[in-house]
Amino acid sequence: MEAGLTSAMPTSRIAQLENVNVRFGKGSNAFLALDRTNLTVHPGDFVAMVGPSGCGKSTILKLVAGLLRPTEGHVFVAGREVGAERIGIGMAFQNPTMLPWLTIRENIMLPLKIVQPYAATFRRDKRTVFYDRAEGLLAKVGLTGFGDRRPWELSGGMLQRANLCRALVHSPKLLMLDEPFGALDQFTREELWSILQELWMETRPTVFLVTHDLREAAFLASRILVMSARPGRVTEDRQVDLARPRTLETTFQPEFTDLTNDLRRLIVEARQAKEPAQ
Numbered sequence: 001m002e003a004g005l006t007s008a009m010p011t012s013r014i015a016q017l018e019n020v021n022v023r024f025g026k027g028s029n030a031f032l033a034l035d036r037t038n039l040t041v042h043p044g045d046f047v048a049m050v051g052p053s054g055c056g057k058s059t060i061l062k063l064v065a066g067l068l069r070p071t072e073g074h075v076f077v078a079g080r081e082v083g084a085e086r087i088g089i090g091m092a093f094q095n096p097t098m099l100p101w102l103t104i105r106e107n108i109m110l111p112l113k114i115v116q117p118y119a120a121t122f123r124r125d126k127r128t129v130f131y132d133r134a135e136g137l138l139a140k141v142g143l144t145g146f147g148d149r150r151p152w153e154l155s156g157g158m159l160q161r162a163n164l165c166r167a168l169v170h171s172p173k174l175l176m177l178d179e180p181f182g183a184l185d186q187f188t189r190e191e192l193w194s195i196l197q198e199l200w201m202e203t204r205p206t207v208f209l210v211t212h213d214l215r216e217a218a219f220l221a222s223r224i225l226v227m228s229a230r231p232g233r234v235t236e237d238r239q240v241d242l243a244r245p246r247t248l249e250t251t252f253q254p255e256f257t258d259l260t261n262d263l264r265r266l267i268v269e270a271r272q273a274k275e276p277a278q
């Protein structure tokens with residue numbers, strides 16, 4: 001998918017939120033979902049966002065993707081204020097919605113059919129270069145031979161693998177992941193962490209990951225943002241310097257468990273903090 005963009009910002013920052021407020025609802029039902037939020041993200045960052053339910057994590061994702069406008073403040077993406085030009089964005093959500101009448105390969109190739117410059121040559125390249133690109137991604141996520149299957153023939157874990165392929169097939173600069181592994185069992189989830197890490201290390205897109213799983217955040221991210229309860233603000237911006245590639249062994253190291261314990265404490269505190277008057 002694509003976000004529109006206008007006006008300028010240094011390109012060393014791929015995304016920036018400046019004093020952003022987001023208010024939902026009208027009249028007496030109006031409430032502040034995000035409160036004067038500031039955030040700078042650099043190209044190649046893998047940012048995980050954690051925080052109490054309803055604190056505004058997905059709202060930040062939507063702002064950066066251009067799906068939502070701030071009520072006040074500014075959102076810049078790739079040097080432009082969200083609103084005019086275009087940047088390639090890949091997205092994956094908890095529910096890997098695939099079109100049931102298409103094969104897995106055709107589903108994966110969908111962004112190439114829609115997003116320029118790929119769309120211009122889609123008819124020509126769908127049986128050659130784009131086909132190989134989809135097959136290459138399928139191989140990386142362990143789905144070789146499943147390209148011709150239909151979505152209903154695959155398990156939830158397999159669909160989420162295919163979903164990652166679809167999010168990455170057009171080499172997006174920004175990858176937005178909203179609880180992508182939330183519905184999967186722990187083993188499949190941990191397998192997909194490693195696959196996602198590998199894919200990220202190869203092409204280094206900037207990633208925004210929303211997750212409730214603190215181990216997932218610590219395993220994958222280079223930065224973890226902890227948010228306060230609604231109205232959300234970023235209260236902690238933690239650099240994660242654990243060596244890559246991280247493995248399941250990493251998750252047993254004291255640095256890792258200390259980090260996840262710290263995050264847990266911060267979120268418990270955020271949940272207990274009283275919501276300020278609006």
Ligand SMILES: Nc1ncnc2c1ncn2[C@@H]1O[C@H](COP(=O)(O)OP(=O)(O)OP(=O)(O)O)[C@@H](O)[C@H]1O
Nearest residue numbers: 024025033052053054055056057058059060210230
């Ligand atoms: N379009 C909308 N209209 C009205 N309220 C909204 C809208 N989108 C989000 N909200 C509200 O804004 C707040 C922040 O929502 P958001 O989805 O960003 O939270 P979140 O941190 O991602 O939550 P969760 O962890 O539960 O998924 C919530 O109270 C939510 O109900």
